[in-house]
Amino acid sequence: MTTQALTAERSTHRLHSPEVTALLKNFPPRRAGQRWEATEQSREQVRERLLTPPFRLASSAPQSRRRTGLTKTLAWLEQFPGQTWQERWNASGADAAGNIAWRQMAISWLQSTGWSYQDPKKDFDVLGSGILVLISGDVIRPSLPWLLTPGTVQILTAEMARARDPRGFAALAAVCRTDPANAHTKNGAMRRIATMTAAKGGTVHDITVGDCLELAEFLSARGSRSTDTSPYYYQLLHTIGALPEGAPATVRIFNPKNLGQISIEQMIDRYHLACRPVRDLLVDYLRERAPALDYTSLRTVAFALGKLFWKDLEDHHSGIDSLRLAPDVAAAWKRRVATKTIRRKTADGDVVEEQVPRGDHGMNYLALVRAFYLDLAQWAIDDPARWGVWAAPCPVREEEMSRKKERSGRKSRIDQRTRERLPVLPVLVKTVDTERRLAAERLAAAQAAAPGADFAVAGQRWHRPLSKNPTARVWAEDPETGRRLDLTQEEHRAFWSWAIVEVLRHTGLRVEELTELSHHSLVQYRLPATGELIPLLHIAPSKTDAERLLVISPELADVLSTIISRVRDTKGAVPLVVSYDGHERVWNPAMPLLFQRHFGVENRPIPVSGIRQMLNDALSRTGLTDTNNRPLTFSPHDFRRLFITDAIMNGMPPHIAQLVVGHRDINTTMGYKAVYPEEVINGHRAFIARRRATRPSEEYRTPTNEEWEEFIAHFERRRVALGDCGRAYGTSCIHEHSCLRCSLLRPDPDQRPRIEEILDNPRDRIAEAEREGWLGEVEGLKVSLAGAMQKLAQLDERARQTTTVNLGIPAFRDIASRTVTASKDPS
Known part of the structure; x- marks a missing residue:
């Protein structure tokens, strides 16, 4: 198969980036011609040219083998039709047969004509010497598949550098000597350059960008190892100035991962949706939204609607063709989108799949599907003929989109991450x-x-x-x-x-x-x-x-x-x-x-x-380690949070910090700032100091001796028979010293026996009043009884509160000043 055929076959499976497509248009690969001066020479002219310098070898034995191989190879090719040696080469089928099989074909002919050695291995070697000099002399130009057959180009580089283009290969060798790349990479690049000159003719400086792209595409289509597909050869050619003006300065454009932007149709078609009308709807919807979205956001919407939404529904509900989802179908889909499948290795080395929750429980994707339904409903009003048929109730309700809890947890985790990293910066x-x-x-x-x-x-x-x-x-x-x-x-x-x-x-x-x-x-x-x-x-x-x-x-x-x-x-x-x-x-x-x-x-x-x-x-x-004693990690975005937190804590106004870091909303800036417990304490203390400074100064004057004695005497008067009185300083008792009825009485635990004795007296008096019919007195006695029982209940509650139970909760100082530790001083 020719290189062009392989390239066309590969292009059906691989998406070209716009850059590669434009380069192939501006720098097309050279076509493999059938006629040029060297291939049109006669047999005698070819032998005379290729057996003299620079093709002649210094050693007599290799030169003798080359002469014999050249003679036998030309004799074998002459039997095939064609006006040039290249046409005869193509007609022989040797190019399609490969570097090994064609020699077997030639040996069979040599044996039938009496030209062969008794040992077929000698013919095998001399034919290799003959074809090598024909290639280096530009008499024949094999295709890339033939030249890239394992074992073919091992000595091709040295032959091309000696006979075809000494100056060009010397310039490449000079660059390689100063380049820190390893020898394997350099030698592979030199072989690739020799292969292109052998396949397309000319010298190193005749190689085009299209030739390099064609070779890179062929290597990728062939499924070569990563080391064999390295585009380092382009790097060398560009460095020595062999490529024309306008050629890209980097070889990374040949990287298959850099496919460039793909069309909206390709974004959806990679999911192989069965329902064609819904597929066309998604394409139209994305095309409508594309002007307002960047490419990354557009790909995210395509993934959410094409893969996570409709493809998932088709996988679980075969034949589905309507956006109007049944409640059970919608509920099952929302449960699936909240999880994702990951692969991990077990202790035995086996790869297993498991379902884990998404970071936001799929809420971002639910929001995109909800926007899809709401957009269709709105557009149906504006253009009912186009969008009205697809309007349907949205399966994602508004109350399902509440992110308050998720945002609160995320803020807490980010603040803790910042508090761990700022002290060790x-x-x-x-x-x-x-x-x-x-x-x-x-x-x-x-x-x-x-x-x-x-x-x-x-x-x-x-x-x-x-x-x-x-x-x-x-x-x-x-x-x-x-x-x-x-x-x-x-x-x-x-x-x-x-x-x-x-x-x-x-x-x-x-x-x-x-x-x-x-x-x-x-x-x-x-x-x-x-x-x-x-x-x-x-x-x-x-x-x-x-x-x-x-x-x-x-x-x-x-x-x-x-x-x-x-x-x-x-x-x-x-x-x-x-x-x-x-x-x-x-x-x-x-x-x-x-x-x-x-x-x-x-x-x-x-x-x-x-x-x-x-x-x-x-x-x-x-x-450095974190609070779990694991190695501490920093992401580049951590420095952004540290910068904002440090700036605001050191006096930068938040609205200035917002402009410095480039946030649209000041709430985003404040969300990046971590809150420290000591910051709250210090801020509260500063507020108290400012408030005291603004209060009337006479409120903070030194009290006189009389005022002080009166204040001290108040605490003495607060002591009553059953406990302490909580009435305000300077006020009289409004309960006529009926302390058991007063809510301000704080009973003394030592007075419990006396309160229990007092309880017996109201009970006896209540029984007597009920027996005599004194209803008014019964109500007053019941109030006193209830007050005494309440005081006993207060004593019981205080007794329970004084009994301490260790719950294992860390002290405030343990959670307010978490730090990370270093195992040693790095200095």
């Missing part, structure tokens, strides 16, 4: 700074040491090993443990971990905004009154599509200047790099991004996943 800052300095000193000392020598840094001895294949990376060994360490990679990680922590903690940026910081983000503002220059950091629109400016502090200025000094090239400029927006799935234009690194022979932006990984690596070296 200085430890993390000190650790990353120490690691950065130590890694830089270790790398500098290793570079100054000769290979095979020892060197010492910070009291630790290291050995720089000898290497048979020197690379741009610097390695070191620990003489005691034998552990090898890539000092170049360690210094790279230590520096960028420090830069990430410093920029995030000083700015509170989102991680996407951090990756988009560029040299153009640094601007200046001159104060009109004083003429002072204020350095500002321009934050490009991201989540809220609103740009903002941040004042650059002296500490942040030092960090940014260090980053710029590191990434500048030899000309003093920040290199332009192309970044991929994973949310919108588009390639951004080349910009001088600050967070970039040298990857191979090109500069690449540091991705979000790399930022998270470096943060976790830095935290693992601190030894």
